[in-house]
Amino acid sequence: MFEKSDEQLIEKALKGQKKAWFSLLKRYEKPVYHYGLRMTGNNADALDLMQDVFISVFRNLSSYRNEGSFKGWLFRIAHYRCIEFYRRKRPMQGLDDAPEIPCTAQPAEQLIENTQRNAQLVSAMQQLPLAQKSVVELKFFGHFTFEEIAQQTGMSVNTAKSRLYGALAKLKTLMEVDYVEL
């Protein structure tokens, strides 16, 4: 059975075919959910963010012009929705500020029982500023190039590189601390 391309599914979804939209949704819900999980560190927030992202995607599907990959476009939306999510949640916190209040909601680590490493990494990522966290997420988990990251996040390629460099030092320290605590 041949799998339909993103473009074909989009075309059908735009014509109102629910099935095509759900196929597209199922194709990308997992990466978007895990993106949300790593970015928010919280299952409920990840689900909210995912729903928010897909609502935005559906409403703006007609404006997708097949320029670049659909995945890139989707994650660009996800990035901006994530920033908006953080603004709503913590309006006074800047993109480059470290999180002031530790997350008190149900931690993602409880859900991620498969490996201890998942929990350790997600926990460490939560302590990074949003700007650094999104670069780490898109680079290591999204496997995007720096140019794609720059396009998706609206920053320059050099800024993306230096943010990743800065984030790595922090992550290493944080993960070492976590490891000692564990």
Add this chain to the structure above:
Amino acid sequence: MSSYDNAELLALWLEDNLTPEQRNIFEQRCVQDDDFAQQVEAASTIKLHADGYQDFDVPQWDRDKTFDCQERANSQERGSGQERANSQERVDSRNPFGYSARRQRWAWLPSVSFTMSALAIVLVLTGTQVSLTSGELRIRFGHEQSQLAMSKLIDSKLDTFKQNQQEAFSLYAQTLQQQQLESASQLTNYLLTSSRKERREDFAELIKFVNQQRSDDQLFYARQLNQLQQDVYLDANGIKVDGTQQ
């Protein structure tokens, strides 16, 4: 010292885009710069963690909401405004990149722009004319030109035509004059040349005639002299020479 900074080198290494030269610099820096070496180690560790990240299935969620949301939003907008409290949220979710309030402020601009464009097209198609003469504003629809404008147009056209004709006429006259001058000079040249030739021929005839006359004269004189000589000899001897004395 190489021109690559640590962040740049690390980025190239992560994307596996190092040239042999950059790879040498990278390896040297790993050996010489402890901080950089630690960064590379951290990147490797995180890459390893990320590659080993085991994602699990998405919990059950309401997928229908993403498909039906458009209609619901429309119906909410048609509604009387009971849910003004949620309006900001609705605006946000319509906006994929979350540009929120600041950019939403200019959301009216495209619709106004569209309306103005449509109005401009209508004005052009209906041939609307707005004129302000001595404090009187006139709006005219349709493509009919006013009498004044028409007469102005005709006058200007006539002027242009006249000007063109005058230019053409002067050019024609100039050309004709030049042509006449050329033909006159050609005729003069021809006449001069031909008269010279005729004169030369006439003179040649004359000289020929004179020469002939002179030779005739010489012959006549020679004969006369000869006669005279015989007469002189006859008188001197008193003898009539036969054949000579008649």
